[in-house]
Amino acid sequence: MDRKDICSYDYRELEDEITGMGEKSFRSRQIYEWLHVKLIGDFAGMTNLSRQLRDRLEGEYKIAGMRVAEHQISKADPTEKFLFELEDGNMIESVLMRYTYGNSVCISSQAGCRMGCRFCASAIGGLKRNLTVSEMLRQIYQIQTISGERISNIVVMGTGEPLDNYDNFVKFVRMVSDEYGLNISQRNITASTCGIVPNMRRLASEGLQITLALSLHGSNQEKRERLMPVAGQYELTDVLEACDYYFQETGRRITFEYSLVSGVNDQPDDIRELTGILRKRNCHLNLIPLNPVRERDYRKPDRESALDFKNKLEKNGINVTIRRERGSDIDGACGQLRRRYAGENGRKQGETDEDICND
Structure with a gap:
């Protein structure tokens, strides 16, 4: 009998x-606290439960685990990157970033990704599978346990598209912000989407208070499609209307993420078109100088060009920043560590089909 994943049950x-x-x-309150506050990884350690109950839990339920396959610590800034191996052999990445206002963790929502963004290492190899609620939670629990430091901010911007794993993602948000669990404020949770319009609208009606970050990356429909094949499914006008709806329903300002790709989306026309899109919206534009991926041909703009692009947008009335580079001396970009470790087929080098579970 397959044991049930107890950490994916809400309170x-x-x-x-x-x-x-x-x-x-x-008893459920005690067990929930062991799992989601004390972050215990086995039933035997639940010492205020009877031996009989612990044995029964062990027989019927599992606490889904993940192994630290690699742990990189930056010497350039207080950033650490984790590569986790899941129970079926799939790999996911998470990042710990320390700031003066608290510790932030960037987690993955899928093993692999099917969005196909041409500048992103996460898309190479496609989607393996969605992560369960417990696998999203466990990334935070593992990092908090390893670091011995409380996590106060979460960004769901690692491998995968959270709105492509909609139900598990929404349940994850509710559980990680639950008063019975880590009780992380929903206002300290940000999720990035490529622009899956129907689920953006669903999310606006969930009653959550998270920040939504749209991966814009192009100043018009043609450029978005060039960089993000998924953009072909949703017109930019529809995506922007969904952003407006999210703001209208939640009062939460949208963040627009824009990866600056030299010679592709950093031209004068892009400044003009971005200004037209953003100037009348209550939003923030986050410029991200491209972190080059070996398998891709795109180049990062130099610092002077990126600053010039930012300054011209500011003069046009756009609220804009350049994202501070973190983990520059480690595999900092989404999917890079997983890609290097796993190779072309999303598995450890030298593994055969018989060595891993089917997805």
């Missing part, structure tokens, strides 16, 4: 499970 679901076993409801 009410776990209460139903435990009372369904004939236990008092307060």
Whole structure:
């Protein structure tokens, strides 16, 4: 019998499970605290439960684990990158970034990605599978346990498209911000999307208070499609209307992410078109000088060109910043560490089909 993934149950679901076993409801509170506050990785350590209950939990449920396959620590800034191996052999990345206002973790929502962005290492090899709720939570739990420091901010901008794993992503947000768990403020959670319009609109109606970051990357429909094949499914006008709807329903200002690619989307026409898109919107533009990927042909603009692009947008009334580069001496860009470790087929070098579980 396959054991059930206990860490993917929210508080009410776990209460139903435990009372369904004939236990008092307060036991579910104890178990939830062990899993989501004390971040324990096995049932044996739940010392305020009876041995009989611990044995039963062990027999019927599992605490899905993940192994640290690689851990890189930057010497340039307080940034650490983690490569986690999941129970089925798939690899995902997470990043810990320390700031004066607190510790931020960037997590993955999928193993691989099917959005196909041409400048991103995460898209190479395509999508393997969605992550479960517990696998998204476990990245934060592992990093908090390893670092011994509390995580106060979460960005879902690692490998994968969170709105392509919609139900698990929304449940993850509710659980990580739950008063019974880590209780991280939803206002400290940001999720990035390539612009999946129907799910952007669904998200606006969920009653959440997270920040939505749109991967814009092109100043018009043609350039977006050139850099992001998924943009061909949704017209830019529809994507922007979905952004406006999200702001209208939540009051949360949209962030527009814009990877600067030398000679592609950093030209005078781009400044003019971006100004037209953004000037009348309550938003923030985050410029990200491209972190080159070996398998791709795109180049990073020099610092002077990036600053000139930013300054001209500011003169046009755009609220804009250049993202501070973090982890420049490690595999800093999304998917780079996973790609280097796993090779072309998304597996460790030398593995055969028989060595890994099917997706």
